[in-house]
Amino acid sequence: MAVDMSKIQSFFPTQIYRADKVASAKLNRELEQASLMLAQDDGAGIKWCEKHGYPGYTSYASLNDLPWRIPAFKALEKVLDRHAAAFAKALHWDLRGGKPVCDSLWVNVLPEGGSHTSHIHTNSVLSGTYYVAVPEGAGPIVYEDPRHAMMMAAPPLKANAPLSHKAHVPLRPAVGSLLFWESWLRHEVPVNRAEGLRISVSFNYVIGEK
Ligand SMILES: [Fe+2]
16 A cells, blocks of 8 residues: 555654855865864874874864864854854744853864764754865765664664665765754764865854853
8 A cells, every 4th residue: 555645744853954155265264274283283182182092183172262262263153153043943942032152162183094983962952063174085974863772673774765764864064064963963973984184163052141
């Protein structure tokens, strides 16, 4: 029997916000230069990466004031604020006079062979990534169905199941792409098999008054 799709409703959406080319070429160039400069000069960050086996460089544990330190990150934060507000609206959040505020923002420089295992972003409501440099053939960011732990007896999906039904959803960003998701959504970056550096800026948003 053919399925009458009008008999089926969908609830509990997991939404991922994507916008492309959100920064000018000039701003992106400045972000790239600043990221590479940090990867060379941020001694505390480089040490942290070595100690924790992080492939490449991240400012995650060493610098918590990039928008104040470097104007390009401040300019990016302004762009991100607008998109965060739009996404919050689409999620129907009642913010009671508050708004999404950038709580932390950090740089990731991932060389060939680097990856970032599955994780969530705690202590925030929205998280996201802006892509500064994406080498040819670079892998996707992969999101995981948040109901995975409840799927003990669920049958596997057919190979041709639509992406909206899959348990793992790979999205391929381009230079200038921005992705936002709710911070509880688990995601990972599989091994970067492309030659060249994959440079991104990640961030967490909370609800604040700023
Ligand atoms: Fe992440």
